[in-house]
Amino acid sequence: QVQLQESGPGLVKPSQTLSLTCTVSRASITTNDHYWSWIRQPPGKGLEWIGRITSSGSTLISPSLESRTSISRDTSKNQFILQLSSVTPEDTGMYYCARFIGGSIFYPDDYWGQGTQVTVSS
Numbered sequence: 001q002v003q004l005q006e007s008g009p010g011l012v013k014p015s016q017t018l019s020l021t022c023t024v025s026r027a028s029i030t031t032n033d034h035y036w037s038w039i040r041q042p043p044g045k046g047l048e049w050i051g052r053i054t055s056s057g058s059t060l061i062s063p064s065l066e067s068r069t070s071i072s073r074d075t076s077k078n079q080f081i082l083q084l085s086s087v088t089p090e091d092t093g094m095y096y097c098a099r100f101i102g103g104s105i106f107y108p109d110d111y112w113g114q115g116t117q118v119t120v121s122s
Contacts, residue, residue, distance in 0.1 A: 002027040004097050004113035011119050012091075018084040018118060022097030023077070030055050030075050035100040038071065038082045040118075042093040052100070053080055087120045094118075 008020035022036070029036055037052035051061035053071045061069045065084070073080040084091060095118050099111040 002099060002111040004099065004111055006095060006097050006113045006116040008095075008116060008118070010117055011121065012087050013122055014088055014120055015086055018082070018087050018091065018120075020082045020095055020097075020116065020118070021079050022081070022113060023079050024099070025078075027099070028055075029053075029073055029078055029080055035103055036073070036080045037098045037100050039096045039098060040091075040093045041096075041115075042090070045093075048093075050082065050084075052103075089120045091120050092118060 003025040005023045006020055007023065008018070012018045033055050035052040035054060038050040039047050040050055041047050049062055050065055051059065051069055051071050053059045053073055057073065059071050061071065068085040070083045071080060094115045096115045097113045101107045101110060
């Protein structure tokens with residue numbers, strides 16, 4: 001089955017840029033029309049969709065984060081990357097990468113990574 005693994009720093013200082021990488025196994029990020037996505041969950045809050053990149057390279061970012069968020073990919077490594085600039089403590093939370101079949105709802109056969117904790121602190 002498809003596997004996704006997040007990696008990156010667990011601690012980031014305010015005003016810096018957070019970079020997280022999702023490494024995908026057993027599937028190609030370029031082969032099918034899937035939505036390779038980033039989602040986060042602040043402590044005590046619900047899931048927040050950050051954005052996605054499609055298999056063709058098209059990106060879409062949440063309006064609330066668009067000004068400081070980018071999603072890219074490294075096809076040679078089968079990875080897609082989240083960059084969130086000018087971070088504040090409000091960006092603290094669990095960050096997940098996922099492969100979504102649909103662009104607006106969850107499906108039982110969507111795939112999720114295990115998540116990685118990110119803390120923004122001095």
